[in-house]
Amino acid sequence: MFKFKSEIYDLHQYQILMGVCSSTKKSSSKNSQDKFNPALANTADVQQTQRDHASTQNEQKINQNLTVQRKIRKSGTLSYFEYNQDKLQAEKRPQNNKKVGSSAPQLKIKITDSIASKEYSVYKGHVKIPTKATLRVMQHNSDGQLVVMEQLPYDQEGKDYIDWLQKTNLEFYHIAKVQEIFVYGHQFQIMHEYCTGGPLSELLHHKLSEQVVCTILDQLFKIVNFLHQNKLTHNKLTIDSFSFYYDLQNYLIKLTDLSSLHKPPREISLQIAQYASPEALTSNNPHRSNDIWSLGIIAYQLMTRNLIYEEDQDLTNIHEVKKAIIKWTKKYEINDEISQEFENLILMMLNPDKTLRLTIEECIDQEFIQNYQSQNLNCHFKHLFTSSFCDNLQKQFMIYLINNYERSHQQVGRRIFDILDKDKDGKLNIQELEDFKRRLKQAQGQERNIQVIQNLIDTQSELGLEDFILIISNKSIYLTHHNLDHSFAKFGNKNQEVTVKTLSKILNIQEEELTQEFKNRQFCYQNYCIPLEKAQYEQILNSILEVQSE
Numbered sequence: 063m064f065k066f067k068s069e070i071y072d073l074h075q076y077q078i079l080m081g082v083c084s085s086t087k088k089s090s091s092k093n094s095q096d097k098f099n100p101a102l103a104n105t106a107d108v109q110q111t112q113r114d115h116a117s118t119q120n121e122q123k124i125n126q127n128l129t130v131q132r133k134i135r136k137s138g139t140l141s142y143f144e145y146n147q148d149k150l151q152a153e154k155r156p157q158n159n160k161k162v163g164s165s166a167p168q169l170k171i172k173i174t175d176s177i178a179s180k181e182y183s184v185y186k187g188h189v190k191i192p193t194k195a196t197l198r199v200m201q202h203n204s205d206g207q208l209v210v211m212e213q214l215p216y217d218q219e220g221k222d223y224i225d226w227l228q229k230t231n232l233e234f235y236h237i238a239k240v241q242e243i244f245v246y247g248h249q250f251q252i253m254h255e256y257c258t259g260g261p262l263s264e265l266l267h268h269k270l271s272e273q274v275v276c277t278i279l280d281q282l283f284k285i286v287n288f289l290h291q292n293k294l295t296h297n298k299l300t301i302d303s304f305s306f307y308y309d310l311q312n313y314l315i316k317l318t319d320l321s322s323l324h325k326p327p328r329e330i331s332l333q334i335a336q337y338a339s340p341e342a343l344t345s346n347n348p349h350r351s352n353d354i355w356s357l358g359i360i361a362y363q364l365m366t367r368n369l370i371y372e373e374d375q376d377l378t379n380i381h382e383v384k385k386a387i388i389k390w391t392k393k394y395e396i397n398d399e400i401s402q403e404f405e406n407l408i409l410m411m412l413n414p415d416k417t418l419r420l421t422i423e424e425c426i427d428q429e430f431i432q433n434y435q436s437q438n439l440n441c442h443f444k445h446l447f448t449s450s451f452c453d454n455l456q457k458q459f460m461i462y463l464i465n466n467y468e469r470s471h472q473q474v475g476r477r478i479f480d481i482l483d484k485d486k487d488g489k490l491n492i493q494e495l496e497d498f499k500r501r502l503k504q505a506q507g508q509e510r511n512i513q514v515i516q517n518l519i520d521t522q523s524e525l526g527l528e529d530f531i532l533i534i535s536n537k538s539i540y541l542t543h544h545n546l547d548h549s550f551a552k553f554g555n556k557n558q559e560v561t562v563k564t565l566s567k568i569l570n571i572q573e574e575e576l577t578q579e580f581k582n583r584q585f586c587y588q589n590y591c592i593p594l595e596k597a598q599y600e601q602i603l604n605s606i607l608e609v610q611s612e
Contacts, residue, residue, distance in 0.1 A: 190260025
């Protein structure tokens with residue numbers, strides 16, 4: 063047997079000589095194969111080397127995967143499908159009794175592996191939504207809130223859209239929220255916020271004043287400005303890309319067509335062609351100027367209830383629409399009677415040369431729009447403000463109702479607050495309350511409401527969003543039999559009683575504080591708080607209406 067000195071030959075050389083390591087060049091000789099001794103591959107040194115090499119490779123792969131996952135989590139771009147994979151791997155890990163802080167990534171939009179009909183039912187009442195086969199209005203089985211369900215196939219395109227929704231910044235109150243997503247069978251069921259006024263085209267049934275149109279246009283500008291600031295272009299805007307709320311005598315506009323924002327449809331429809339710029343009719347390249355053109359068409363249509371290029375023609379197909387748009391760009395004139403300032407704005411937004419078209423920043427800064435901003439709030443409230451409550455318990459009950467019922471009221475209330483909050487610090491200071499009082503004086507029958515605001519000014523009070531909506535909201539629309547019955551069922555236990563413990567969890571208030579509120583109302587016996595019964599709950603809330611009507 064050969065003897066080799068370790069300082070001359072390493073293990074690799076030893077393996078080559080003994081026939082363990084194969085050459086990169088395979089020998090075709092049969093004799094060389096016969097000389098190979100497989101038994102030598104089982105030596106202790108060789109096995110240890112193989113184990114060390116495999117262990118090192120596995121460790122490198124694990125570290126690489128962990129690094130990638132940390133980067134994904136840190137950047138906030140973990141998709142639902144990556145999240146699900148992480149969740150499955152976590153479920154396979156052995157469980158122990160030791161409590162460990164959860165490091166699982168949080169999804170921005172809740173996704174449930176279930177069918178939507180477990181929590182929602184098809185709403186059978188009269189609704190207003192764009193006529194699309196993929197959309198349906200649903201009602202929550204518990205709280206009765208309406209949502210728009212969008213159904214998409216469970217394919218790669220659908221997965222890309224869901225991931226895009228999770229990763230894209232759409233946090234703006236002029237953009238309709240995606241509330242949750244259900245994954246069932248071969249479908250995604252996406253629950254969108256439902257705007258009670260319906261699509262913006264519903265307003266074409268009414269003659270709108272220039273002031274109302276400019277108020278709406280100001281909100282459309284803010285939506286597109288938000289998109290462009292976040293490096294997004296819609297490129298397929300139509301009048302039905304937007305929906306609205308109408309409450310508290312004011313409009314709130316929201317962008318509801320998000321799927322086209324992610325990926326424009328492959329085939330152009332007649333409605334999309336009606337709002338498309340001349341260059342968009344011949345090219346699918348997205349450009350910010352396309353959004354400006356679409357807004358110009360929408361603004362003119364809201365003002366005149368006509369498309370600027372249609373004249374007396376009956377445009378029934380895409381070819382006729384394209385021909386009419388090209389023809390109008392050559393004439394470049396307006397026939398309908400509108401103010402000169404409004405006409406100038408429209409023509410600058412619809413310039414046939416996209417390089418000369420207004421940018422969204424220039425649209426917002428137009429003097430014509432700026433002049434209307436001082437009149438963009440209708441302060442003719444038909445109800446009285448509520449300046450005070452009997453106690454904190456009554457106030458907290460009312461806050462709960464406002465946050466969970468009649469959401470159009472809250473949505474428009476936020477819009478009013480946003481108009482008044484000039485410095486955007488999240489509260490109304492004395493100067494901003496003075497501005498609100500001035501606007502109230504311009505309306506009729508607001509003397510009592512003016513006094514409520516004056517009292518806040520006299521006491522040097524500042525108002526946050528929640529307190530502002532609490533004051534200006536019409537309490538009678540919340541204090542209905544349905545809302546009181548449903549909210550009491552939420553608060554109550556199996557015995558149909560409301561205890562301090564359950565209220566503390568739902569209202570997120572300390573038990574000690576609620577205990578004191580119960581004692582102040584004499585709902586206690588010695589140190590024991592007596593649970594509220596339904597009649598007492600209704601009495602606490604209905605007394606708000608008595609104060610409001612005094």
